[in-house]
Amino acid sequence: MQVNVKIKRFNPEADKRPYWAEYQLEARPTDRVLDVLNEIKWEMDGSLSYRRSCAHGICGSDAMLINGVNRLACKILVKDLGADIRVEPIRGLTVQKDLIVDMEPFFDAYKAVLPFFINDDPAPAAERYQSPEDREIFDDTTKCILCAACTTSCPVFWTNGRYLGPAAIVNAHRFIFDSRDQGADERLQVLNQPNGLWRCRTAYNCTEACPRDIPITKVIEEVKRELLWRRA
Amino acid sequence: MYRGREGQWAFVLHRLSGVALALYLLLHVLDISLVMYGPEGPFNAFLAFYHQWPFRVGLLMVIVAVIYHAFNGLRIIIMDFTDWGVKVQGPLWYGVLAVTAVIGIPVLWKILPEIFGGA
Ligand code: FES
Numbered sequence: 001m002q003v004n005v006k007i008k009r010f011n012p013e014a015d016k017r018p019y020w021a022e023y024q025l026e027a028r029p030t031d032r033v034l035d036v037l038n039e040i041k042w043e044m045d046g047s048l049s050y051r052r053s054c055a056h057g058i059c060g061s062d063a064m065l066i067n068g069v070n071r072l073a074c075k076i077l078v079k080d081l082g083a084d085i086r087v088e089p090i091r092g093l094t095v096q097k098d099l100i101v102d103m104e105p106f107f108d109a110y111k112a113v114l115p116f117f118i119n120d121d122p123a124p125a126a127e128r129y130q131s132p133e134d135r136e137i138f139d140d141t142t143k144c145i146l147c148a149a150c151t152t153s154c155p156v157f158w159t160n161g162r163y164l165g166p167a168a169i170v171n172a173h174r175f176i177f178d179s180r181d182q183g184a185d186e187r188l189q190v191l192n193q194p195n196g197l198w199r200c201r202t203a204y205n206c207t208e209a210c211p212r213d214i215p216i217t218k219v220i221e222e223v224k225r226e227l228l229w230r231r232a
Numbered sequence: 233m234y235r236g237r238e239g240q241w242a243f244v245l246h247r248l249s250g251v252a253l254a255l256y257l258l259l260h261v262l263d264i265s266l267v268m269y270g271p272e273g274p275f276n277a278f279l280a281f282y283h284q285w286p287f288r289v290g291l292l293m294v295i296v297a298v299i300y301h302a303f304n305g306l307r308i309i310i311m312d313f314t315d316w317g318v319k320v321q322g323p324l325w326y327g328v329l330a331v332t333a334v335i336g337i338p339v340l341w342k343i344l345p346e347i348f349g350g351a
Binding site for chain 2: 065067068069091153155201202203204205207208215217218221222224225
């Protein structure tokens with residue numbers, strides 16, 4: 001089928017402001033948007049810039065704003081979008097070139113919540129046992145691939161780039177509710193800051209955007225309650 | 233425009249109605265407080281000024297905003313304090329809109345004719 005692709009492009013060395021570039025090409029309905037972008041880059045205009053690596057929805061490189069919603073270019077099919085496809089960089093982070101944004105602020109927020117196992121007790125001889133039930137509690141939040149689709153879909157993040165954002169809270173949840181971990185207090189303290197957890201206004205865009213189907217708003221609310229009851 | 237769903241629009245309307253109500257309340261307190269200058273003071277003049285129809289229409293919007301903000305506030309409380317609220321937030325929002333309409337429309341029905349009847 002013939003597709004009409006509009007891409008919001010920007011080259012800081014040549015352009016004053018972003019502009020829409022249009023490309024017409026043949027695509028199969030089962031092609032992914034990433035295939036279409038590759039076709040444009042490889043056959044039509046080599047200057048088009050975007051990130052991708054695995055092409056299988058696991059590295060988190062290619063979150064983009066596609067037809068008005070954040071998604072992974074490697075997971076959304078042409079047939080689910082129709083013949084008119086609009087691709088923009090994700091919002092709230094500085095565009096470096098075309099679809100490439102500066103991810104550093106996003107990773108800074110991620111690092112701020114101490115997203116690693118904390119337990120200073122000497123390791124037991126065998127294992128740090130965890131029951132399947134206890135493991136289940138944070139199962140959803142182990143699935144994050146740090147693509148930033150959630151954080152950059154959040155209206156609060158668009159207007160306040162210092163908000164830690166849903167991805168950081170998801171990864172805090174991953175360890176706060178891990179029965180073997182002992183760093184929950186430290187993490188909750190970080191999340192209790194003015195630009196932390198309480199900035200969430202439950203707009204649900206994150207939940208809709210997550211390519212890993214993490215029920216993000218649900219887990220954010222769980223962390224909110226945890227913080228609330230601990231303080232009370 | 234980001235193509236968000238129910239949650240995004242619930243949030244946008246909640247914020248807009250919240251800011252509008254805060255501004256309204258400020259204005260309201262300020263001009264009610266003018267009453268302390270007595271009957272000869274500016275209070276009556278302001279009141280007459282506010283009786284013009286654009287302000288009356290504004291007042292209707294204040295009523296609708298109060299209803300929406302109150303009931304969506306309950307929706308948010310349910311989401312914040314129960315573990316099932318988040319799952320039903322979409323239907324809950326339609327419920328909020330329905331309640332806003334059910335309460336709002338009779339109010340408009342009652343007040344609109346008074347406004348344009350010039351009473
Ligand atoms: S390219 Fe790796 S997630 Fe899409």
